[in-house]
Amino acid sequence: MATAHPRVHREVVSFVRRSSRMNASQQKAWREQSDRVIRVPARDTDTSVAADAEIDWPDAFGRPAPLVVEIGGGTGDVISTVAAKHPDLNYLAFEVFEPAVASTLSKCARAGVNNVRVVVANGVDALGTLVPDGSLTELWTFFPDPWHKKRHHKRRLVSRPFADLVAAKLSDGGVWRLATDWADYALAMREVLDDHPALVNRYDGWAPRWEDRPRSRYEAKGIAAGRTIYDLCYGIREGGRR
Numbered sequence: 001m002a003t004a005h006p007r008v009h010r011e012v013v014s015f016v017r018r019s020s021r022m023n024a025s026q027q028k029a030w031r032e033q034s035d036r037v038i039r040v041p042a043r044d045t046d047t048s049v050a051a052d053a054e055i056d057w058p059d060a061f062g063r064p065a066p067l068v069v070e071i072g073g074g075t076g077d078v079i080s081t082v083a084a085k086h087p088d089l090n091y092l093a094f095e096v097f098e099p100a101v102a103s104t105l106s107k108c109a110r111a112g113v114n115n116v117r118v119v120v121a122n123g124v125d126a127l128g129t130l131v132p133d134g135s136l137t138e139l140w141t142f143f144p145d146p147w148h149k150k151r152h153h154k155r156r157l158v159s160r161p162f163a164d165l166v167a168a169k170l171s172d173g174g175v176w177r178l179a180t181d182w183a184d185y186a187l188a189m190r191e192v193l194d195d196h197p198a199l200v201n202r203y204d205g206w207a208p209r210w211e212d213r214p215r216s217r218y219e220a221k222g223i224a225a226g227r228t229i230y231d232l233c234y235g236i237r238e239g240g241r242r
């Protein structure tokens with residue numbers, strides 16, 4: 001007789017598993033910059049984060065400083081550039097795709113930055129578990145996967161539950177910066193975030209392009225395809241969290 005196994009609950013995530021094969025320069029960066037990768041215990045899948053995982057960020061960065069997190073930064077175009085401009089801040093990337101993390105490490109090394117650390121994990125899990133409430137200076141979600149099909153919209157990163165999480169993690173003066181090249185996703189983001197009781201749209205509409213943000217790989221793709229780029233920027237509403 002077959003043994004009854006408990007049904008495995010498959011979590012809906014905003015990414016797909018891809019081959020983690022790296023090219024030679026990614027392998028080199030992965031080897032040489034591995035001290036920038038912060039290892040965290042997993043819960044079940046290898047991109048998950050154990051509920052009791054804890055990281056001492058001042059220790060991981062070698063100093064206390066205001067913390068900026070990017071989720072899904074891909075090959076690190078933005079974080080490597082902005083971290084070089086602001087050496088006084090600590091920058092943390094949560095990215096699931098290892099070859100992209102290796103490219104991020106390589107760009108950071110070329111830019112000579114010492115203030116970037118990376119965790120290879122689902123950024124939703126990592127933000128929830130590893131970042132203390134009310135502690136984030138900035139959170140960035142630039143060009144998240146658009147998940148076009150209606151039946152896949154539940155996989156979109158920017159959603160009401162995710163906005164609840166970001167609102168809990170931002171400091172009172174903290175800022176959430178977003179950008180996308182997909183008009184329907186941009187409108188869906190506005191709908192969720194403009195309505196959120198703890199968030200306030202800093203521009204009462206679309207945000208101007210953030211002058212620090214360099215053009216990323218995916219932004220370049222969107223522009224080459226003739227799409228409009230939408231920037232959004234939210235802060236914490238005074239009294240909105242209570």
Ligand SMILES: C[S@@+](CC[C@H](N)C(=O)[O-])C[C@H]1O[C@@H](n2cnc3c(N)ncnc32)[C@H](O)[C@@H]1O
Pocket residue numbers: 013014015071072073074075077094095096097100121122123124142143144145146157216217218219
């Ligand atoms: C469309 S790409 C955009 C990359 C980059 N922001 C850019 O503009 O070039 C989305 C990235 O988000 C990553 N990603 C998607 N969901 C994620 C999650 N929950 N946690 C961490 N990374 C995620 C993917 O692996 C991919 O690298």
